[in-house]
Amino acid sequence: MIDNDLLMKIDKDSEEPIYRQLIRHIKGQIESGALGPGVRLPASRDLAQLLNISRISVVNAYAELRATGYLSARAGRGTFVNGAIDSGTPLLSTNGMRHNGNGQADKLQVYAPNDRSLRELMRVACKPGVINFSQGAPPLEFFPVHHLREAINFTLDRDGSKALAYEAPEGYYPLRVAVQQYVSALGIRCSAEQVLITGGTQQALDLVMQTVLSEGDILVTESPTYLGVIDLARTRRQQILSVPIDEDGIRLDILENYLLDHPIRMIYVMPNFQNPTGTITPLHRRRQLLALAHHYSVPVLEDGVYQELRFEGEALPPLKALDEYGIVLHASGFTKNLMPGMRIGYVIANNAYYERLVRVKAIADISSPGLNQRAIHLLLERGVLARQLERNNRELRRRRDVALVAAKRHLPKGTTWNIPSGGLYLWIKLPEDGPSAAELYISAVEAGVAYAIGSVFYPDGEGNYHLRMNFGAHKPQDIEEGFRRLGNAWRDLAQDYAGMEKAHLL
Numbered sequence: 001m002i003d004n005d006l007l008m009k010i011d012k013d014s015e016e017p018i019y020r021q022l023i024r025h026i027k028g029q030i031e032s033g034a035l036g037p038g039v040r041l042p043a044s045r046d047l048a049q050l051l052n053i054s055r056i057s058v059v060n061a062y063a064e065l066r067a068t069g070y071l072s073a074r075a076g077r078g079t080f081v082n083g084a085i086d087s088g089t090p091l092l093s094t095n096g097m098r099h100n101g102n103g104q105a106d107k108l109q110v111y112a113p114n115d116r117s118l119r120e121l122m123r124v125a126c127k128p129g130v131i132n133f134s135q136g137a138p139p140l141e142f143f144p145v146h147h148l149r150e151a152i153n154f155t156l157d158r159d160g161s162k163a164l165a166y167e168a169p170e171g172y173y174p175l176r177v178a179v180q181q182y183v184s185a186l187g188i189r190c191s192a193e194q195v196l197i198t199g200g201t202q203q204a205l206d207l208v209m210q211t212v213l214s215e216g217d218i219l220v221t222e223s224p225t226y227l228g229v230i231d232l233a234r235t236r237r238q239q240i241l242s243v244p245i246d247e248d249g250i251r252l253d254i255l256e257n258y259l260l261d262h263p264i265r266m267i268y269v270m271p272n273f274q275n276p277t278g279t280i281t282p283l284h285r286r287r288q289l290l291a292l293a294h295h296y297s298v299p300v301l302e303d304g305v306y307q308e309l310r311f312e313g314e315a316l317p318p319l320k321a322l323d324e325y326g327i328v329l330h331a332s333g334f335t336k337n338l339m340p341g342m343r344i345g346y347v348i349a350n351n352a353y354y355e356r357l358v359r360v361k362a363i364a365d366i367s368s369p370g371l372n373q374r375a376i377h378l379l380l381e382r383g384v385l386a387r388q389l390e391r392n393n394r395e396l397r398r399r400r401d402v403a404l405v406a407a408k409r410h411l412p413k414g415t416t417w418n419i420p421s422g423g424l425y426l427w428i429k430l431p432e433d434g435p436s437a438a439e440l441y442i443s444a445v446e447a448g449v450a451y452a453i454g455s456v457f458y459p460d461g462e463g464n465y466h467l468r469m470n471f472g473a474h475k476p477q478d479i480e481e482g483f484r485r486l487g488n489a490w491r492d493l494a495q496d497y498a499g500m501e502k503a504h505l506l
């Protein structure tokens, strides 16, 4: 049965495409309460017939409404209303939108965008046969399994049950020394007593955020930024103020306005091979950022997890290496460069933060596994990491080149992308006159390719036409094939749009 609330007048002469008129109408009905939570919507074919429009308009409208959290699909049962969403309202009161000196609206929010449903959408990628570029993992074939096996056996023979006991919360001391030596090669001067071993970089970020921020505090992030930090802020009910980046990283003019206007408690940045954009912050901007943060007495959380995955260009010193003021907390790990599954990362922090960090770490999980720490220590000592990096970065560069050629060959005219000199990702922007990344997603997965939908990386829900492709995780033939499928999926969908436009259906 068709609900009367879905009856609407479609204006076929309007410049607004039909599926967008439909989206507007259904959203309005949900927000007004006329279509309440749990209401089942008609099948796309039925609604298309009733409104005398094409089925693809309805399919696309439903897809976008699912992607933005208004609707959800239940397998075999149909499409249902989720409930009203006030997309502009944060979960906690933030004194409303404020305007900075430039007349720009500050985007202060406790994370409530509708990305939950986008992530649900991205789960459909885990289907056999789909070339999945959506994840953040390095390629399985890079992992030094044989060296790890040897290191674990050696450790157990050498240390016996000591390797399986509780470890000190600060970490296995020889590993702390090895990390101190390792980062000194990157230019970071610290002592082993300033190194805290963590459960991957993710825990390093979490511990710093718990140590420095309280509930309601404001964290500045780049926009777009790493999804894991958005999630941490949301979980701990901290507010995010997002600052756009340009080709040189975080925009300092906007950051300074925010620093003037808001009680900002920390700034989170990725100066090397930023996730998702691959941006590198040049030296002068690194120095300016530190000077600004120092001036306003705001600590900086630096995420260096991709810093060694550099296959082109000169190495730049991490912020921590330039930190004359002691305001940088440096988080990184042996996850992207060795293997994520051992979950070994670290924080380098000055004494002002270190003791508190250790307390939070001990509360979180007592300590990171001693066996894993000992094994990673051996891999560092035996030079495995250095050799891995050399080989892996050569291969990443080859895969990057394949991805660039494939993007040029297969993606539609008007698509743009970065040319990364390190990291794992191509950051792509589709032409705005075609489907958005969320609209394209189902068709892409049906065509056998998946990607990360760009808007999930934006704290404020922008980036509708962006997508992130992890070229690093795939062999060259799969990269080529994946881009081919993506281009075809886009063209098929865009052609449907164009055909309908011609027939005045859109």
Ligand SMILES: Cc1ncc(COP(=O)(O)O)c(C=O)c1O
Residues within 6 Å of the ligand: 136, 137, 199, 200, 201, 202, 203, 226, 228, 270, 275, 303, 305, 332, 333, 334, 335, 336, 340, 345
């Ligand atoms: C920017 C960034 N930071 C941190 C992490 C977490 O990495 P780890 O596996 O070391 O916890 C990731 C993982 O994708 C990341 O992209």
